[in-house]
Amino acid sequence: MEKILLKNIENPNSADIREYQKTGGYQSISNAFEMQPRDVIEEVKSSGLRGRGGAGFPTAMKWNFANADPKFPKYLVCNADEGEPGTFKDRPILEKNPHLLIEGMVISGYALRAEYGYIYLRGEYPLAKDILDNAIAQAREKNYLGENILGKNVKFELSVYQGAGAYICGEETALIESLEGKKGQPRSKPPFPVNVGAWEMPTIVNNVETLSNVPYIIAIGGEAYSKIGREDCTGPKLYCVSGHVVKPGVYELPMGTNLRDIIYKHAGGIKNNKKLKAVLPGGISTPVLPADRIDCLMDFISMPKHGSMLGSGAVIVMDESVCMVKVAHRALKFFEHESCGKCVPCREGTGWLRQILGRIESGKGKQGDIELLSDITDIMSGRTFCPLGDGAAGVVTGMLRHFRDEFEEHIKSGHCKLSIDN
Amino acid sequence: MFNETVLKEIDGIRAKYPDARSALLPSLYVAQREFGWLSPEAMTCVAKTLNLPEAMVRGTASFYAMFRHNPVGRNVIQLCTNVSCMILGSDRLLDLLKSRFDLEPGETTKDGRFSLVIMECIGACGTAPAMLVNTDFHDNLTEQNLEEIMGKYK
Numbered sequence: 001m002e003k004i005l006l007k008n009i010e011n012p013n014s015a016d017i018r019e020y021q022k023t024g025g026y027q028s029i030s031n032a033f034e035m036q037p038r039d040v041i042e043e044v045k046s047s048g049l050r051g052r053g054g055a056g057f058p059t060a061m062k063w064n065f066a067n068a069d070p071k072f073p074k075y076l077v078c079n080a081d082e083g084e085p086g087t088f089k090d091r092p093i094l095e096k097n098p099h100l101l102i103e104g105m106v107i108s109g110y111a112l113r114a115e116y117g118y119i120y121l122r123g124e125y126p127l128a129k130d131i132l133d134n135a136i137a138q139a140r141e142k143n144y145l146g147e148n149i150l151g152k153n154v155k156f157e158l159s160v161y162q163g164a165g166a167y168i169c170g171e172e173t174a175l176i177e178s179l180e181g182k183k184g185q186p187r188s189k190p191p192f193p194v195n196v197g198a199w200e201m202p203t204i205v206n207n208v209e210t211l212s213n214v215p216y217i218i219a220i221g222g223e224a225y226s227k228i229g230r231e232d233c234t235g236p237k238l239y240c241v242s243g244h245v246v247k248p249g250v251y252e253l254p255m256g257t258n259l260r261d262i263i264y265k266h267a268g269g270i271k272n273n274k275k276l277k278a279v280l281p282g283g284i285s286t287p288v289l290p291a292d293r294i295d296c297l298m299d300f301i302s303m304p305k306h307g308s309m310l311g312s313g314a315v316i317v318m319d320e321s322v323c324m325v326k327v328a329h330r331a332l333k334f335f336e337h338e339s340c341g342k343c344v345p346c347r348e349g350t351g352w353l354r355q356i357l358g359r360i361e362s363g364k365g366k367q368g369d370i371e372l373l374s375d376i377t378d379i380m381s382g383r384t385f386c387p388l389g390d391g392a393a394g395v396v397t398g399m400l401r402h403f404r405d406e407f408e409e410h411i412k413s414g415h416c417k418l419s420i421d422n
Numbered sequence: 423m424f425n426e427t428v429l430k431e432i433d434g435i436r437a438k439y440p441d442a443r444s445a446l447l448p449s450l451y452v453a454q455r456e457f458g459w460l461s462p463e464a465m466t467c468v469a470k471t472l473n474l475p476e477a478m479v480r481g482t483a484s485f486y487a488m489f490r491h492n493p494v495g496r497n498v499i500q501l502c503t504n505v506s507c508m509i510l511g512s513d514r515l516l517d518l519l520k521s522r523f524d525l526e527p528g529e530t531t532k533d534g535r536f537s538l539v540i541m542e543c544i545g546a547c548g549t550a551p552a553m554l555v556n557t558d559f560h561d562n563l564t565e566q567n568l569e570e571i572m573g574k575y576k
């Protein structure tokens with residue numbers, strides 16, 4: 001497949017505006033400005049683009065909701081928080097192809113009649129901060145940003161807002177709170193950000209990868225774009241593969257590529273001739289799949305049918321040496337640390353799960369601990385304020401569904417069989 | 423209080439947002455850079471400059487992991503130990519930092535050269551295990567190259 005999002009990134013100067021322009025960059029802005037804003041949204045609608053932040057929400061539908069709200073100013077916010085462990089797919093766009101994102105944001109801002117854009121960038125990406133600041137300055141100098149873009153009387157101001165190390169700020173309403181200078185605690189929905197978002201104004205939050213698809217959609221047309229990938233889940237997708245594979249990295253492939261192919265064909269299979277044990281297919285918040293269940297299409301619609309989710313497309317591959325109790329324990333340490341503390345089931349539940357998993361891992365598990373874990377996940381599921389708590393519960397449920405033996409074995413024997421040969 | 427240059431910088435930040443409170447996180451970063459950490463004095467400066475209640479400034483600052491509430495060493499090692507890094511050996515790196523540099527998570531070496539912070543994924547999973555030292559990424563860490571890399575930071 002032709003590279004769209006990762007086009008030219010082998011070029012060491014790919015982040016420079018001149019290199020980007022050389023290969024047709026920024027032409028979609030002129031094309032879009034020839035269209036009515038409404039028609040740009042229609043084009044995105046016919047492309048079938050779904051948000052790449054994790055939920056797969058149809059982008060044009062979100063845009064139409066925002067468009068229908070009469071309040072102005074509207075804000076366009078790019079979610080570059082990329083906090084889901086295992087995820088490093090937005091980073092190559094931010095560091096190597098920043099102008100693609102900027103172009104996507106200018107076009108999206110025009111379509112949405114939003115004159116102000118913010119890129120909410122995670123604090124852990126200092127290099128991306130410098131590169132984006134520089135790219136924004138270049139784009140402003142060439143009149144792709146500012147008061148009167150390309151002399152067409154279109155205004156779009158863009159700046160980077162740096163997060164400060166809180167996973168929950170990837171959730172869009174927590175992100176907005178953070179952008180307003182508050183603790184990143186999610187808001188209740190409705191009202192949705194498209195109606196009441198940042199500073200109480202209509203706010204459209206989209207992921208880096210989502211917005212970076214827009215210039216190409218305008219370039220080739222929504223219809224043609226929709227032929228990439230699968231019928232109900234279109235376009236290119238960035239899959240980031242980590243763990244025990246020969247060639248970890250970010251792969252741009254058609255949406256709906258088979259998980260087995262991603263691991264074996266593209267990432268070169270399992271390294272050191274070991275056997276595959278399990279995969280977290282969409283980041284650590286998505287339920288684990290054991291080795292014999294990886295024949296599934298990696299898209300938003302198919303993955304739930306296989307008991308997991310596409311999430312951020314972060315494929316974490318684990319070979320036979322990995323202890324699932326240890327992975328579950330580490331994951332729950334993460335969720336406990338990142339729980340924002342707003343709602344009880346998540347704040348308390350993640351802590352309890354972590355504690356119980358910790359004692360099982362250290363060989364001090366008790367009879368009944370597995371049932372206790374299940375009870376807690378039952379209580380948490382569907383009762384937390386935002387999906388962070390659901391994700392935490394889902395991880396434990398998935399582990400118990402497929403690797404219950406391993407947890408039982410730890411409790412019975414008081415140690416980990418695997419730690420001996422590690 | 424902040425000097426003139428810093429006050430100007432914060433004015434510039436304020437201009438980007440519809441209200442002063444939105445300048446809080448960026449201003450806390452500025453204060454952290456100026457003071458090395460968010461001392462009570464640093465937070466008072468931020469509160470005064472943005473005309474926000476001190477409790478609001480402290481409450482917000484304490485929510486975010488990257489704001490430091492204690493003095494840190496000259497170089498801050500931010501080591502990822504999340505799943506992708508863990509399964510490729512970040513535990514061994516932690517052990518090395520303990521045995522070789524007497525450095526524990528959340529602490530600073532006696533000579534003030536290094537502080538260690540455990541990170542929750544720094545987006546370098548394809549080149550795990552990985553860390554940031556100050557603002558530099560270091561990937562594909564091993565016990566050997568970790569010592570070498572640390573040698574470059576004085």
Ligand SMILES: Cc1cc2nc3c(=O)[nH]c(=O)nc-3n(C[C@H](O)[C@H](O)[C@H](O)COP(=O)(O)O)c2cc1C
Binds near residue numbers: 053057208
């Ligand atoms: C706990 C949590 C963390 C999230 N983290 C991110 C993130 O790091 N990046 C992101 O784009 N979306 C993240 N999301 C999804 C956002 O809430 C939101 O749906 C997304 O930014 C919308 O963009 P999209 O429509 O382009 O996908 C997260 C959601 C939750 C519940």
